[in-house]
Amino acid sequence: MIYDVVIIGAGVTGTLLARELTKYKLNICFIDKGPDAANAASRANSGIVHAGFDAKSGSLKAKLNVRGCKMMKRITEELCVGYRNIPSLVLCFSESDRAALNELYERGIKNGVPDLRIVERDELVKLEPNISDKAIAALYAPSAGIVSPYELCIAAGENAVQNGASYIFNYEVKSITENDGIYIVSDGNSNVSARYIVAACGIHCDDIAAMSGDLDFEIIPRKGEYMLFDKSCAGCVRNVLFPLPTKNGKGVLVAPTADGNLIIGPNANVSEKDDTETTACGLNEIYENAVKLVKTLPSLKNVITSFAGQRPTPSTGDFIIKFSAKYKKMLHIAGIESPGLASSPAVAEYAVQLLSQAGLILEPNIKFNPYRKKLIKIRELSDDEKQKYISKNPAYGKIICRCESITEGEIVDAIQRPMGATTIDGVKRRTRAGMGRCQGGFCMPRVTEILSRELKKDMSDIRKYGQDSILLYGKTK
Numbered sequence: 341m342i343y344d345v346v347i348i349g350a351g352v353t354g355t356l357l358a359r360e361l362t363k364y365k366l367n368i369c370f371i372d373k374g375p376d377a378a379n380a381a382s383r384a385n386s387g388i389v390h391a392g393f394d395a396k397s398g399s400l401k402a403k404l405n406v407r408g409c410k411m412m413k414r415i416t417e418e419l420c421v422g423y424r425n426i427p428s429l430v431l432c433f434s435e436s437d438r439a440a441l442n443e444l445y446e447r448g449i450k451n452g453v454p455d456l457r458i459v460e461r462d463e464l465v466k467l468e469p470n471i472s473d474k475a476i477a478a479l480y481a482p483s484a485g486i487v488s489p490y491e492l493c494i495a496a497g498e499n500a501v502q503n504g505a506s507y508i509f510n511y512e513v514k515s516i517t518e519n520d521g522i523y524i525v526s527d528g529n530s531n532v533s534a535r536y537i538v539a540a541c542g543i544h545c546d547d548i549a550a551m552s553g554d555l556d557f558e559i560i561p562r563k564g565e566y567m568l569f570d571k572s573c574a575g576c577v578r579n580v581l582f583p584l585p586t587k588n589g590k591g592v593l594v595a596p597t598a599d600g601n602l603i604i605g606p607n608a609n610v611s612e613k614d615d616t617e618t619t620a621c622g623l624n625e626i627y628e629n630a631v632k633l634v635k636t637l638p639s640l641k642n643v644i645t646s647f648a649g650q651r652p653t654p655s656t657g658d659f660i661i662k663f664s665a666k667y668k669k670m671l672h673i674a675g676i677e678s679p680g681l682a683s684s685p686a687v688a689e690y691a692v693q694l695l696s697q698a699g700l701i702l703e704p705n706i707k708f709n710p711y712r713k714k715l716i717k718i719r720e721l722s723d724d725e726k727q728k729y730i731s732k733n734p735a736y737g738k739i740i741c742r743c744e745s746i747t748e749g750e751i752v753d754a755i756q757r758p759m760g761a762t763t764i765d766g767v768k769r770r771t772r773a774g775m776g777r778c779q780g781g782f783c784m785p786r787v788t789e790i791l792s793r794e795l796k797k798d799m800s801d802i803r804k805y806g807q808d809s810i811l812l813y814g815k816t817k
Contacts, residue, residue, distance in 0.1 A: 343369045343506075344700065346525055346534035348513055348548055349541035350374070351382040352489060353676055355497035356415075356688040357538060361695075362503035365703045370497070370505065371525070371532060372541075373512035375806055376766045377497040377759065378490035381542050381680070383769065384616065384649025386566065386605065387489045387597055388580055390679035391428060391481035393448025393456060394590060400659040400690075402451045405679040408686035409483055415685050416487060418710045419495035422598040428484035428580040429459075429468060431633060432477045440584050444479050455482050468579050470634045484580060488598045489681050490769045494759070499712045501758040503705070508532065510807070513541075516551045518667055536700055537670040538691060543613050543652045545660075545674035553666040558655040559675060561613045562589075564606025565622040565648045570777055573602040573638040581633045589651075590678060592629035594637070599772065602638065604630040608651070618646045644777050651677040659683070661690060669698055716753060719745040740790070741783040743776020751787060755794045762795060764788060765805040788812070 345361055347354045350372035358370045372379055389412050395401035416423035432441040441458060448456045459480045464471055467480065501507060514528045516537065525532045539548040546559040569576075580595040589608045597603050605626045623646055631637045654660050654675025664670040673691060676683065696702050718726055718736055729749070730737040736749035754761045754770035761767045764774065767787050774780030774787065788811060792799040800812045 341367070341533070342522060343367045343532070343534040345369075345536045345538060345695070346371065346523070346532055347538045347540055348372075348525065349539065350377040350493070350497060350507065350509070351380060351540065351542050352378070352493040352496065352681060352684045353673055353687050354538075354540040355493050355500060356684050357540060357673075357691050358500035358505045359496045359503070360688040360692050362500050362505050363705055363708045365705050366700075368500065368505040369507065369532060369534070370500070371508045371511045371513070373510070375509050375763055375803070376494075376761070376769075378493040378769060381649050381652065382493040383490040384566070384647050385489050385564070385678070385681060386593060386595060386603055387486050387681065388428070388593070388595060389423070389485035389487055390682040391448070391456070391484040392451050392453045392679070392682070393444055393479065393481060394585055395451065395679065396658070397447055397450040400661060401679065401683065404659065404683040404686040404690060406452050407689075408679075408683040409485070411685040411689075412485060412487065412682065416492065419492065419499055419712045420715045421488060421492050421495045423485060423487045424596075424598055425483075425485045426578075426580055426596065427467070427480060427482040428582060429464070429471075429481075430479040430582045430584060431472070431475045432584065433472070433474050434476070437584055438477070441477060441479055444584070448479070448481070453481060453483060456480070468577060468581065470577055470636060471581075472633055472635055475633075486580065486595065486598045487681070491598075492681075492684075494769060495712050498758045499710070502713065503708050507759060513548060513551070516548070516667070516670070523667065523670065535669065536695060536698070537667070538673060538695075539670065540673040540676075542676070543650045545652060545672060549664070549672055549674065552664045552670055554664050554672065556665075557660055557674060560653040560655060561611055561615070562651040562653045562677075563609050563611040563615055563648050564651060565618050565626055565646065566603055566605030567623060567626055567643050567646045568597075569602040569604075569638050569642045570644050571600045573642050574600045576602050576636070576638060577634060583629070583633065592626055592633075594630050594633050599775070601644075604637070606649070611650075613650060616648045616650065618648050622648075645779055653677050659687070661687065661694065663694070663698060671695060671698075713757060716750060718747050718750060740786045741771075741773035741776065743778055743782070744772040746771050746773040746783070748790060751790050752794060755791065762791070763803050763805050764791065764811070767791065
């Protein structure tokens with residue numbers, strides 16, 4: 341089969357683009373070297389929907405950030421993804437920093453960020469009672485928000501598949517060639533053919549670009565580590581708190597998450613592309629910077645997990661969204677670092693415009709359904725509503741994950757959905773089973789059993805995430 345468009349990368353940009361393209365009568369396929377969507381940066385970031393005041397005015401970052409932030413509420417409603425409009429505050433700690441704060445404000449106004457203003461100490465304390473005693477003022481951005489990044493990515497992929505898109509996971513691109521106007525993507529064993537290619541593969545975008553002879557940009561891996569606190573710490577802050585940004589990024593933040601936890605991080609250290617290990621030194625750095633923003637921060641005993649992600653920092657200083665110099669119908673979407681999550685809906689929209697200008701025929705698909713198949717979250721229902729579901733399917737009455745109150749029925753649904761879960765982490769990111777205080781210590785064996793049963797695989801063939809993440813080798817008795 342020859343697809344109209346093949347998208348390399350199933351991060352949030354790739355899956356939202358796939359969804360955007362299914363609004364038209366096109367054969368779309370997205371591929372990824374991982375076993376699922378949200379394989380890399382889209383599963384390991386702060387989940388902040390930035391308002392758009394930080395990026396340089398006139399840049400793609402600035403334009404697409406403000407546009408994407410505005411689009412996020414509608415898209416998350418359509419996709420049944422948790423989103424909360426929570427303002428952000430960039431803190432100023434001395435009069436000598438006033439100039440930098442004012443500069444950030446002026447840039448935000450120029451970028452078109454709505455309702456942006458500077459608040460002084462008296463109002464700041466009312467907005468954020470736990471603010472540091474040393475904070476004297478802040479830039480207040482009420483249009484900002486928080487979202488679950490991996491949930492948004494997976495939901496967009498599901499909706500794209502629901503609307504006719506295909507996907508291939510565990511497919512690592514090794515070469516790209518062109519033959520008579522058709523592009524051939526290969527993993528060394530099989531080929532995928534298309535009339536247009538979009539490379540939206542995060543940290544490895546420059547590697548894919550090199551396959552097409554494009555060597556005019558580089559992706560610099562910059563690792564960011566995070567710490568996630570238990571839900572009992574959720575009331576620590578009301579807003580997303582930032583220090584003033586530096587040349588290395590927006591700095592260590594303190595923020596609530598879309599799921600009711602508290603998150604701090606990230607730091608910013610250049611490292612190897614696939615390095616996602618956390619370090620004692622890095623986590624200490626995060627905590628030491630986070631305590632500067634608030635009067636009280638929960639103790640480290642409340643941290644339930646730590647993780648790291650790689651920012652695909654572009655050598656150009658801006659998002660790179662352009663066609664290949666060699667392959668005229670290959671579009672690079674590279675360097676989508678922060679505010680990439682906030683920008684992702686607008687990046688997808690912009691990419692479709694560029695593909696259209698390059699000759700892709702966009703005939704509206706009248707069957708396109710923007711709404712993702714409804715999610716069943718038993719923990720959020722009233723007792724009467726729970727009983728209705730349980731009476732129809734007793735599996736909704738069997739708690740598998742005690743920490744998050746996730747039932748067997750929800751896990752089965754996650755496996756059977758379009759682009760359904762095939763791994764333990766795939767179930768976790770769709771249902772939250774394993775994301776609570778015990779981090780899967782109780783529910784992982786049961787999730788493994790359910791995956792084995794529903795996928796008709798031996799339990800020893802079930803993986804935590806990738807092919808090498810083996811949990812079971814066989815029976816001992």
